[in-house]
Amino acid sequence: MIATAAPQEIDTAFAGTMTAKLKEQFDEGLLSGQELRPDFTIAQPVHRYTDTDHAIWRKLYDRQASMLQGRVCDEFLQGLATLGMERNRVPEFDQLNETLMRATGWQVVAVPGLVPDEVFFDHLANRRFPASWWMRKPEQLDYLQEPDCFHDVFGHVPLLINPIFADYMEAYGKGGLKAAKLGALDMLARLYWYTVEFGLIRTPAGLRIFGAGILSSQGESIYSLDSASPNRIGFDLHRIMRTRYRIDTFQKTYFVIDSFEQLFDATRPDFTALYPELRTLPTLGAGDIVEGDRVINVGTREGWADSEDI
Template sequence: MDTHQPYIIPDITIRKNDGLAHAADYTMPQPLDRYTADDHAVWCLLYERQMALLPGRVCDEFLVGLAQIELACDRVPIFEELNVRLRAATGWQIVAVHGLIPDDVFFEHLANRRFPVTWWLRERHQIDYLQEPDIFHDLFGHVPLLMNPVFADYLQAYGRGGMKAKALGALPMLARLYWYTVEFGLLKTAEGLRIYGAGIVSSKSESIHSLESTSPNRVGFDLERIMRTRYRIDTFQQTYFVIDSFEQLFTATAPDFTTIYQSLLSQPVLGAGALTEGDCILQRGDQQGWVVTGDV
């Protein structure tokens, strides 16, 4: 998804897609012949590393979805094989794209239960961090939860809401909701906090930081509060928002947002690390390592 900042196509995206065309909706056939032996080895390394790290940290719903969709661990997965299981479970499907795509196209795909997945994989020297999404982030991070009916419905509703938000000039507000839930959300369980956001699930370092570091704030989910809060794309998050359940998330985002957008336009936007009087603060971060500029 677009971050609403001027976007320069990274060199790796250009190189990986050299000679490949895409359709008007930015989809393309998954170019299976482009994957090298090293691509498969890097996928295997990333998969095994996260699977060693995530038990006890990630939510049960993610692990259930991962088992159900049967991601290959020894090679880059084939989308059509996954789509057979995904369609049967929740009616979603994966579509291959070259990388980041325009907001309106992204929302249209989600609204029609299509999840865009960047087809190419990061290179070995980028194993720990890549700013733009690759197949490991998109596929390993996002797709297992699409096997969960409640989360699958939430993401479709988000897509429909995105189309309306664009027309109302409210995309930054909705982008914040996506960022703090789908990408970097935490879930409160009887066993403690668990990860469900794809940006955390697919990252070794943020999987640890989001749950164990004393640096960030951890705050109870509040829809309008989130829509006012800027975020970070270049460092660990300064604030993580915590839901009680996926049902809470779906219920909170079910109503029409038009009046919410109108109300929020008159309220100040908050910094990524800000806390407010009305927050349900689960942890007040000690701000170690924070960068004070660069919020999106």
């Protein structure tokens, strides 16, 4: 199906599965004649990248690569080196996939932006990582609300070279499909947020970053490790799935895993019986400290916003 006419024609084509977000993406030209497949993927429109897009990629890549030594986990750096990701221009997904498929059977697929939850989970369950194809604008170098190509590709893809993390992402996708049927996506979303997006890992050399939301942000790369403001708490699956988070500021709390093996082992069991149990317990605020926490440090709370947690 070709998304070339009006948003209402897209509505008809997808008969109720199209989201308001996808209409916005159409209006912003993020489809622009590309074939939108039933799984919400498109062919990466490499011909649409401008000199400005490539310059922004290069600036972000150089900025993050130069500051992540001594801050990011070794597994990320190994993945980045193995992929041979270009620094001078937006990478072509097909080229990344040649290496990625050989390493762990994963591939990157292009999407116009955010996709429905069940579509996202189905991609992960089948070892496909949906990545926004478009680049942020020059005025959005330090913050944008939705994930762009730099966040998705630089932030997420290198760790998919790691076999254990790759298995975790597949298991998360399968768990997401089940959680959608059980009405438990809010709890599972918290797990993704506090691990895949904003996770820290303990190493012999100290705390290191592995979450893509931190890795693609200059400010949070510094704040997450150096600031006295946030809490840092040892990983606890049940605790995380009860904890709200921030989308408009740096995190109030970071959870710290001891290893990717710990992360995968903790999430291997079926969560079906866990969700009703967690529903009986109070939901926690993003900055709360509670009895039983393995506290690494209690934050000073300096600069914390008063707006609502998610």
